[in-house]
Amino acid sequence: MLFKPAFLGLLATANFVHGAAIAHAEEQTSLEKRAAAADRLVFCHFMIGIVGNRNSPSQYDDDMRRAKAAGIDAFALNIGVDGYTDAQLDLAYKSAADNDMKVFISFDFNWFKTGEAATVGQKIAKYAGQAAQLKVDNRVFASSFAGDGLDVAAMKSAAGVDVFFVPNFHPEQTANPASIDGGFNWMAWPNDGNNKAPKPGSSISVEDGDNKYLSWLGTKPYMAPISPWFFTHFGPEVSFSKNWVFPGGALIFDRWKEILDKGFPLVEMITWNDYGESHHFGPLKSPHYDDGNSKWTNDLPHNGWLELSKPFIAAYKAKEKSVDKYISGDQIIYWYRRTLKGLDCDATDTTAGRPANNDSGNYFMGRPDGWESMDDVVYVATLLKEAGTLTVNSGGQSVEKEVPAGANLIQVPAVVGSQTFSLSRNGKVVLQDKSLMDISNICPCGLYNFNPYVGTVPAGESDPLQPDGLASLTIGLHVSTCQATPSLGTNPPVSTTGGSPSSTTGTSPPPSTTAGPTSTTGTVPSQSSSLPGPTSTGSSQPCNGGTNADVTDTVLLVRASALRMEHLEILPREMEGTDVLRMAWVMDTKGCVASLVVMATAPTLHVNTVDNALR
Ligand SMILES: *[C@@H]1O[C@H](CO)[C@@H](O)[C@H](O)[C@H]1NC(C)=O
Numbered sequence: 001m002l003f004k005p006a007f008l009g010l011l012a013t014a015n016f017v018h019g020a021a022i023a024h025a026e027e028q029t030s031l032e033k034r035a036a037a038a039d040r041l042v043f044c045h046f047m048i049g050i051v052g053n054r055n056s057p058s059q060y061d062d063d064m065r066r067a068k069a070a071g072i073d074a075f076a077l078n079i080g081v082d083g084y085t086d087a088q089l090d091l092a093y094k095s096a097a098d099n100d101m102k103v104f105i106s107f108d109f110n111w112f113k114t115g116e117a118a119t120v121g122q123k124i125a126k127y128a129g130q131a132a133q134l135k136v137d138n139r140v141f142a143s144s145f146a147g148d149g150l151d152v153a154a155m156k157s158a159a160g161v162d163v164f165f166v167p168n169f170h171p172e173q174t175a176n177p178a179s180i181d182g183g184f185n186w187m188a189w190p191n192d193g194n195n196k197a198p199k200p201g202s203s204i205s206v207e208d209g210d211n212k213y214l215s216w217l218g219t220k221p222y223m224a225p226i227s228p229w230f231f232t233h234f235g236p237e238v239s240f241s242k243n244w245v246f247p248g249g250a251l252i253f254d255r256w257k258e259i260l261d262k263g264f265p266l267v268e269m270i271t272w273n274d275y276g277e278s279h280h281f282g283p284l285k286s287p288h289y290d291d292g293n294s295k296w297t298n299d300l301p302h303n304g305w306l307e308l309s310k311p312f313i314a315a316y317k318a319k320e321k322s323v324d325k326y327i328s329g330d331q332i333i334y335w336y337r338r339t340l341k342g343l344d345c346d347a348t349d350t351t352a353g354r355p356a357n358n359d360s361g362n363y364f365m366g367r368p369d370g371w372e373s374m375d376d377v378v379y380v381a382t383l384l385k386e387a388g389t390l391t392v393n394s395g396g397q398s399v400e401k402e403v404p405a406g407a408n409l410i411q412v413p414a415v416v417g418s419q420t421f422s423l424s425r426n427g428k429v430v431l432q433d434k435s436l437m438d439i440s441n442i443c444p445c446g447l448y449n450f451n452p453y454v455g456t457v458p459a460g461e462s463d464p465l466q467p468d469g470l471a472s473l474t475i476g477l478h479v480s481t482c483q484a485t486p487s488l489g490t491n492p493p494v495s496t497t498g499g500s501p502s503s504t505t506g507t508s509p510p511p512s513t514t515a516g517p518t519s520t521t522g523t524v525p526s527q528s529s530s531l532p533g534p535t536s537t538g539s540s541q542p543c544n545g546g547t548n549a550d551v552t553d554t555v556l557l558v559r560a561s562a563l564r565m566e567h568l569e570i571l572p573r574e575m576e577g578t579d580v581l582r583m584a585w586v587m588d589t590k591g592c593v594a595s596l597v598v599m600a601t602a603p604t605l606h607v608n609t610v611d612n613a614l615r
Contacts, residue, residue, distance in 0.1 A: 182217065
């Protein structure tokens with residue numbers, strides 16, 4: 001009898017020493033427990049339709065590991081009827097198993113037909129026995145996007161296994177939810193009841209949607225949506241033209257708090273990788289092909305939103321209403337659009353004044369439908385162990401706020417210019433950084449782009465789109481200055497002396513384009529107005545007319561180098577002057593000219609103007 005307590009004591013010591021392994025085991029136990037009870041599970045919607053270019057399980061590994069590390073229990077693998085679907089499911093299930101992650105299939109009824117119950121059931125059966133298949137209540141979990149009218153009994157019969165089916169059926173379309181095991185609400189954004197942004201007189205909150213589903217489902221589990229944003233801008237360059245926003249703003253922060261408060265049994269994050277609708281939590285560098293979304297996703301990583309979600313996910317699983325004790329260290333997460341909503345891009349936008357297929361009813365010309373519902377605000381979420389003083393400088397306008405410990409959201413008016421963030425305590429700066437993305441009054445790639453830049457302090461890793469993800473960037477653009485390359489560079493800034501100008505992937509600092517000392521750390525000096533610009537000769541080629549180049553300082557550093565390396569003529573002129581170290585004209589293949597100015601005081605490169613060709 002004496003042996004037992006001693007043995008337990010030894011175990012306790014071992015637990016302490018091998019804390020990480022034990023915590024991992026507990027996490028697994030806890031997933032088993034939560035899955036058995038169909039309570040407090042967190043999923044994330046993953047689009048298989050955009051990753052048809054993957055060819056090994058390892059290409060899923062990073063997604064699986066990142067999602068798992070954030071606390072996501074399983075990916076909802078959204079599938080259509082593409083030829084590569086099963087091949088990709090095979091790879092995803094394998095990678096998930098390799099990484100101790102779970103997955104399940106989510107049938108997209110944009111592509112499946114509701115008469116295809118047998119096909120759906122057979123597909124569930126095909127993957128039901130895989131190690132990574134999520135089981136809830138010890139049954140094979142499956143979900144959908146839309147699909148009201150599917151014969152669920154026939155589907156289950158064709159599956160031949162016990163299916164736990166939580167589809168995105170709708171209370172308006174399926175009067176009685178008796179055939180389903182739970183319900184998934186897709187409407188993660190405030191809306192007008194007609195799949196567009198709220199309008200005066202028709203405004204439906206996400207919570208209104210929760211309540212409708214909850215009363216419809218009764219005791220069956222409700223799968224609640226959470227999404228940070230929605231902006232899509234496909235023009236006539238593709239067949240699936242669509243152009244609208246839902247108000248994003250503070251949504252992700254408010255919604256996580258609401259989810260903790262309400263304690264819904266199931267949550268699905270929308271999405272991991274639907275770049276085309278700008279609601280991805282996953283990285284830009286996650287391998288995918290470009291359906292045209294890179295026009296508005298390039299240089300706009302969202303990883304900070306996954307960071308922000310981590311403590312909320314942990315609190316949710318623990319059935320806590322407060323996130324506070326799951327904050328592991330001081331962190332600032334910020335997001336804002338790179339242009340203000342009033343900026344006029346009609347002259348160069350892909351949709352403005354340009355009709356396109358509107359069978360979906362989702363196509364609008366010019367500013368995206370719903371743009372008025374967006375605010376010109378810099379959103380700053382603070383995750384703090386202790387209270388501090390937050391200082392946000394947006395375009396030279398500084399705002400200081402006392403912020404308590406825990407999770408808080410501060411909203412600051414967005415102003416054109418650089419964006420800096422700092423946290424101090426007792427007069428001492430503890431966190432500080434300048435965003436890689438300025439707010440600009442130039443239409444990026446000539447477009448209305450309402451997708452936000454999301455950054456963190458301390459800065460995260462760089463996250464460039466890969467070549468496959470950039471392949472369609474220039475198709476259909478009406479400016480010639482926009483290149484299919486990432487151009488953010490790294491954060492924190494790195495000295496670029498002697499750097500090779502060949503890499504533009506963003507994993508290296510922007511290449512040097514000057515003979516002098518170069519650094520991207522300095523504050524950018526204001527442009528000199530006395531510099532001579534190129535004169536327009538009325539070329540027939542469409543350049544940017546000086547108004548619509550997509551230009552930030554970092555973009556330019558990369559671009560100027562790329563232009564010079566690839567096909568361009570550079571005509572350096574040494575300038576006498578207080579601040580100008582070197583000035584150059586750069587001409588692209590269409591004869592469009594940019595004047596690039598290297599400033600001496602804070603050596604960096606500027607575009608001074610972009611104009612028609614010197615000919
Ligand atoms: C597309 O259809 C929707 C819905 O009918 C309509 O509101 C919108 O104005 C249409 N877009 C264009 C460009 O005509």
